[in-house]
Amino acid sequence: xxxxxxxxxxxxxxxxxxxxxxxxxxxxxxxxxxxxxxxxxxxxxxxxxxxxxxxxxxxxxxxxxxxxxxxxxxxxxxxxxxxxxxxxxxxxxxxxxxxxxxxxxxxxxxxxxxxxxxxxxxxxxxxxxxxxxxxxxxxxxxxxxxxxxxxxxxxxxxxxxxxxxxxxxxxxxxxxxxxxxxxxxxxxxxxxxxxxxxxxxxxxxxxxxxxxxxxxxxxxxxxxxxxxxxxxxxxxxxxxxxxxxxxxxxxxxxxxxxxxxxxxxxxxxxxxxxxxxxxxxxxxxxxxxxxx
Amino acid sequence: xxxxxxxxxxxxxxxxxxxxxxxxxxxxxxxxxxxxxxxxxxxxxxxxxxxxxxxxxxxxxxxxxxxxxxxxxxxxxxxxxxxxxxxxxxxxxxxxxxxxxxxxxxxxxxxxxxxxxxxxxxxxxxxxxxxxxxxxxxxxxxxxxxxxxxxxxxxxxxxxxxxxxxxxxxxxxxxxxxxxxxxxxxxxxxxxxxxxxxxxxxxxxxxxxxxxxxxxxxxxxxxxxxxxxxxxxxxxxxxxxxxxxxxxxxxxxxxxxxxxxxxxxxxxxxxxxxxxxxxxxxxxxxxxxxxxxxxxxxxxxx
Numbered sequence: 001x002x003x004x005x006x007x008x009x010x011x012x013x014x015x016x017x018x019x020x021x022x023x024x025x026x027x028x029x030x031x032x033x034x035x036x037x038x039x040x041x042x043x044x045x046x047x048x049x050x051x052x053x054x055x056x057x058x059x060x061x062x063x064x065x066x067x068x069x070x071x072x073x074x075x076x077x078x079x080x081x082x083x084x085x086x087x088x089x090x091x092x093x094x095x096x097x098x099x100x101x102x103x104x105x106x107x108x109x110x111x112x113x114x115x116x117x118x119x120x121x122x123x124x125x126x127x128x129x130x131x132x133x134x135x136x137x138x139x140x141x142x143x144x145x146x147x148x149x150x151x152x153x154x155x156x157x158x159x160x161x162x163x164x165x166x167x168x169x170x171x172x173x174x175x176x177x178x179x180x181x182x183x184x185x186x187x188x189x190x191x192x193x194x195x196x197x198x199x200x201x202x203x204x205x206x207x208x209x210x211x212x213x214x215x216x217x218x219x220x221x222x223x224x225x226x227x228x229x230x231x232x233x234x235x236x237x238x239x240x241x242x243x244x245x246x247x248x249x250x251x252x253x254x255x256x257x258x259x260x261x262x263x264x265x266x267x268x269x270x271x272x273x274x275x276x277x278x279x280x281x282x283x284x285x286x287x288x289x290x291x292x
Numbered sequence: 293x294x295x296x297x298x299x300x301x302x303x304x305x306x307x308x309x310x311x312x313x314x315x316x317x318x319x320x321x322x323x324x325x326x327x328x329x330x331x332x333x334x335x336x337x338x339x340x341x342x343x344x345x346x347x348x349x350x351x352x353x354x355x356x357x358x359x360x361x362x363x364x365x366x367x368x369x370x371x372x373x374x375x376x377x378x379x380x381x382x383x384x385x386x387x388x389x390x391x392x393x394x395x396x397x398x399x400x401x402x403x404x405x406x407x408x409x410x411x412x413x414x415x416x417x418x419x420x421x422x423x424x425x426x427x428x429x430x431x432x433x434x435x436x437x438x439x440x441x442x443x444x445x446x447x448x449x450x451x452x453x454x455x456x457x458x459x460x461x462x463x464x465x466x467x468x469x470x471x472x473x474x475x476x477x478x479x480x481x482x483x484x485x486x487x488x489x490x491x492x493x494x495x496x497x498x499x500x501x502x503x504x505x506x507x508x509x510x511x512x513x514x515x516x517x518x519x520x521x522x523x524x525x526x527x528x529x530x531x532x533x534x535x536x537x538x539x540x541x542x543x544x545x546x547x548x549x550x551x552x553x554x555x556x557x558x559x560x561x562x563x564x565x566x567x568x569x570x571x572x573x574x575x576x577x578x579x580x581x582x583x584x585x586x587x588x589x590x591x592x593x594x
Contacts, residue, residue: 005340005364013403014373046352127357158351159362179361182368203349203366204553213350214514227517228555231377235554 002163008189009180009198020185020240020289027273028229028236031199031244031282032090032265033178034079034114035155036105037123038097039068046123046158047212068250072102075253080108082262086269090247091279093119093155093178096139099146110147115278117153118143118174125160133168140172153279155179159203167192176283184232184241186286199282201244204228207251221252222260229268236273242282243268301462307488308479308497318538319484319589326535326572328581329528332390332454332477332500332545333378335371335404336422337397340364345422346511367549371401374552379407381561385568388577389413392454392545395420395441405445414577415442417473419456426461435464435471451475452578454500466490475582483531483540485585487593494592498581501543503527506550520551521559528567541581 022029039046044057045064052058083090092109094116099106109116120126121139129135136154144150152175156165159179169177170193178201180189188195203209205225210216216224225245232241245264247253252261268274277285295303321328338344343356344363351357382389391405391413398405408415417438419425428434435453442450451474455464458478468476469490477500479488487494502508504524509515515523524544531542544563546552551560567573576584 005361005368011368011401012372013376013401015376015407016403044353123352125351125353125355125357127351156362159349160351160357161359161361163359163361180365181362182365182372184373202553203362204555206349209349213348216514216516220516224517224555227558228553231554231557 003166003190004163005180008166008191009182009187014184014239017185020286022240022285022289025273026240026275028233028271029240029242029275029277029282030229030265030268031201031242031279032083032088032276033155033201033244033246033279034083034090034092035119035246035248036072036076036092036094036098036102036109037068037119037157037248038095038101039065040122041065043124047208049212071248071250071253072105075249075258076105076108077253078255078258079247079249079253079261080112082258082265084112086262086265086276088265088269088276089114089278090276091115091117091153093117093153094143095119095122095157096142097122099142103146106146115153115280116143116147116149116151117155117178117279118151119155120157123157125158126156126162126165127160132162132165133171136168136172136174140174152176152283153178153199155201159201166196170194170196176279178244178279184235185239186242186282188290197283197286199244199279199286200242201246205244206246207248207257208246211251211257218257218260221257222264225264226267229271233271233274298462301464301466302489302491303462304479307465307490308481308486311486313483313538316484316538317590319585321539321574321584324572325539325574327531327539328541328574328576328584329567330390330498330541330543330576330578330581331382331387332392332416332543332578333375334392334418334545334547335375335397335401336367336394336547337400338364338367338422346507348511370547370549370552371404374550374557375404375548377552377554377557378546378548378560381557381564383411385564385575387564387568387575388580390452390577391415392418393442394418394422394456395438398441398445409446414452414579415446415450416452416454416477416578417442417450418454422456424457424459425455425464426459431461431464432467432471435467435473439471439473451582452477452498454478458500458502465495466492469493469495475578477543477578483534483542484538485541485581485589487590489593496582496585498578498585499541499543501545504543505545506547506556510550510556517556517559520556521562524563525566528563532573
């Protein structure tokens with residue numbers, strides 16, 4: 001029986017909860033997420049930067065496919081350099097098909113020891129899959145084979161889920177997801193199998209939302225992240241706070257935005273008690289902190 | 293102009309005649325105040341089995357697949373986390389709270405609602421569910437049920453009404469007056485309260501806003517967060533100036549899932565940092581505005 005979200009997690013106000021604690025010296029954790037996708041040219045493109053004359057999308061959509069492809073050919077390598085220079089080890093969430101179509105990119109992440117997190121097989125909403133269970137298993141298996149470790153985490157393509165997706169994820173060995181943006185703290189979701197933890201991701205410090213949907217100037221990548229950080233940092237005096245930042249190479253890796261991305265990470269990591277953790281590390285902390 | 297009359301209810305022009313604000317008898321506030329600011333917090337419950345009222349992230353290649361868990365979660369964040377940031381602002385600056393909540397949502401977020409009851413917030417009727425009034429099956433029943441839920445919660449009947457998305461049928465003001473509401477805020481046509489005729493007793497409309505409203509500014513117009521502050525201040529300064537000889541009302545309307553996000557909360561707070569200390573500005577709820585208008589404003593039309 002598919003579960004209503006509140007059957008998986010009842011409403012709770014953040015004001016009255018038991019306090020979780022970070023290790024000594026840590027005040028706020030930033031969670032950098034780098035998303036790698038495969039856009040199948042046989043289908044409509046996941047996002048568009050330019051619409052055709054008269055507006056009606058056509059297939060094949062060569063211009064928007066190229067726009068994304070630039071991210072994998074050029075943008076990713078810029079982001080890698082920025083993250084490497086700042087000694088950030090992000091969560092890399094990837095369509096499993098990226099291991100087949102862009103093995104050089106996936107291998108570069110493995111070589112740096114970055115966490116691989118499963119992001120479906122390709123960039124199609126979960127609703128459109130005939131057999132979610134099989135696609136989830138296949139995605140986990142491909143990434144496990146490529147990277148040598150079974151992914152612990154999952155982001156649905158477009159963060160999509162149906163009412164039973166979580167049950168299949170749990171069966172496939174997923175321990176945490178980023179799809180539920182409903183809290184500042186990790187929360188534990190009930191499934192028909194083992195519980196799954198939802199880590200506090202967000203859709204607002206997120207390059208697709210800011211740049212591709214809300215059409216903000218590139219500078220907003222930095223200013224919104226700093227506003228978000230300052231507010232959370234103040235609150236982190238009382239409760240541990242985690243701040244996710246989501247990057248896609250075709251958006252964050254382009255020349256006119258990468259500078260704003262770089263200075264954002266630089267400034268955040270320059271503050272006292274701020275560290276960058278990947279999802280796996282945040283999960284381990286949460287499981288231990290919850291138990292005490 | 294003569295427009296065809298609706299079969300029930302009234303055309304707007306039959307409820308309220310055109311009147312330029314400059315030709316009215318001046319309204320005076322106590323203590324030589326020039327204007328009133330009222331701030332409305334909107335709390336909704338989104339049904340995850342339905343299409344979401346708003347979205348922040350669309351699925352790859354568009355469309356609106358159901359269920360839409362990501363956007364449901366985005367809204368839920370407002371009630372779990374974001375609301376408490378707004379509440380802190382109201383507490384710190386002693387701003388009287390006005391809660392605009394769907395009847396059905398009252399039971400969904402007990403701690404949130406309790407915090408407002410404890411602070412003696414004014415609860416305004418906002419439909420039983422977040423559905424347009426034109427689509428509500430039985431409008432009177434919906435309006436009545438909304439009042440009953442709030443009366444049970446607070447011990448007081450709600451005096452004010454703000455329709456979901458400000459929607460009305462031709463008949464809404466008539467039914468509101470018959471069901472015992474004293475004011476409505478759906479009509480954003482003036483800077484001062486006005487009387488609306490109904491088929492029974494007239495009802496007061498209090499100035500509300502679609503412009504200093506985070507749904508419009510942040511989700512529809514896609515402005516930067518700072519624009520919320522900038523626009524509120526521009527609005528405030530102009531209304532303050534306009535109110536030299538006759539009092540005016542300014543509304544600010546927010547939703548916890550929008551202005552309660554960490555990167556926006558600061559701009560909401562800054563508004564009150566700037567205006568809360570002004571000597572000639574009153575911070576009232578809807579009921580206080582109504583009582584003042586009933587006492588000092590023009591008599592109800594026949």
